[in-house]
Amino acid sequence: MTWLVTGGAGYIGSHVVRAFGQVGLGTVVLDDLSSGHKEFVPADVPLVEGSILDTDLVADTLATHGVVGVVHLAGFKYAGVSVDRPLHTYDQNVTGTAHLLxxxxxxxxxxxxxxxxxxVYGTPDVDLVTETTATRPESPYGESKLIGEWLLxxxxxAAGLRHTSLRYFNVVGSGTPELYDTSPHNLFPLVLDALAEGRTPRINGTDYPTPDGTCVRDYIHVADLADAHVAAARVLxxxxxxxxxxxxxxxxxxxVRQIMTAMAEATGVAFEPEIAARRPGDPARIVASGELAARDLGWRMTYSLDEMVTTAWQARETH
Known part of the structure; x- marks a missing residue:
């Protein structure tokens, strides 16, 4: 029983591949390596280099490897950049998903x-986001993900496709030191790179209506996220x-202030973050309930914030 993992050479995808292997489920990876890394794919997992836009290649991969299901992670994932590159974003995330299907x-x-x-939620007007919260994406990236859900x-x-979509927020940490977040836009690698290079990390806005004045977000460990993908695949x-x-x-x-404190403790680098003005459009708080996923997928967070930071720093130090 083999599953195709699109984008399986990326930060999240490579963790998903390993999580499948840990429960005895075979995988094959399809990745164009635009942001993924060959070395992230285990030696015993086949890697097909190519794009989900290539329908014939995808079909051949499914047939050759006897694939029974797909975990679809491939796509252009940078929300901010998507505003400047909407056509590219839609091509990769919408057209690509259509070709895959x-x-x-x-x-x-x-x-x-x-x-x-x-x-897909944009800036929600509720304290706790649930699956019934209105979807109001505010970037081509968010819109493309919502359209992907509509395609499924x-x-x-039309054809009896069995499917589910996992909506998640900020993915951090590392499940093993050889896998790490290489995004130039995510908070954890930005802060860790700054500390490693002797620069001072920055907080954008300290006057939000939150307990410590800084933005509040959901952060989940990449290994917990990978386990959720496996759980969903097994049900299907x-x-x-x-x-x-x-x-x-x-x-x-x-x-954000809590993260900065945890960063200082995990790295041993004492610092006081620079304070900058708010960034336009940053909501004070976006937090979601995981109750439905707990009910159906056994979803739970097993890593503390300190463990999220520590594993991310260990992977950063390794490389």
């Missing part, structure tokens, strides 16, 4: 776990049904 239909592969995003829904109606593989979407959230969140 076309290839799956041609090969009779009828199960998919889609890596969606909390960006419509293909489910066993013929079970799932809700169309699940939030993977903490229910309480962590502030």
């Amino acid at each position: 076309e290839a799956m239909a041609s090969q009779g592969v009828d199960a998919i776990v889609f890596s969606s995003s909390a960006a 829904r419509d293909q489910g109606r 593989a066993d013929g079970g049904s799932l809700e169309p979407v699940y939030n993977l959230g903490s229910g309480d969140g962590v502030s």
Whole structure:
């Protein structure tokens, strides 16, 4: 029983591949290596270099490896950059997903776990986001993820595709030192790189209506996220049904100030962050409930904030 992991050479995808292997499920990776890394893919896992936009390649990969289901993580993931590159974002995330679903239909592969995003919510007007919270994406990236969910829904109606989409927020940490977050836009690598290079990290805004005045967000460990993908895939593989979407959230969140404190403790680098003005459009708090995922997927956070930071720093130090 083999699952295709699109984007499986990336930071999140490579953790998903390892999580599948830990429970005895085989995988094959399809990745164009635009942001992924060959060395992130285990030696015993086949790596097909190419794009999900190449329908024939995807179909051939599904057939050659006897794939029974897909975990779809491939895509352009930078929300801020997507504002300047909307056509590229839609091509990669919307057109690419359509081509993937076309290839799956041609090969009779009828199960998919889609890596969606909390960006579909935009700036919610509730303290705790649930799956019924209104979706109001504020970037082409968020819009493309929501359209991806619609594509799965419509293909489910038309062709019986069994699917679920996992919406999550900020993914951090490392499950093993050889895998690390290489994004030039994410908070953890930005702060860790600054500390390693002798620069002072920055907090944007300390006057928000939160307990310590800084923004509050959901942060989840990448290994916990990978386990959720495996849990969803196993339900589908066993013929079970799932809700169309699940939030993977903490229910309480962590502030930027708390993260800075944890960074100083984990790295041993004492610092006082620079204080800058708020960034336009940054909401004070975005936190999601993970209750539905706990009910159906056994979702729970097993890593503390200190462990998230420590594992991220260990991986950063390794490289």
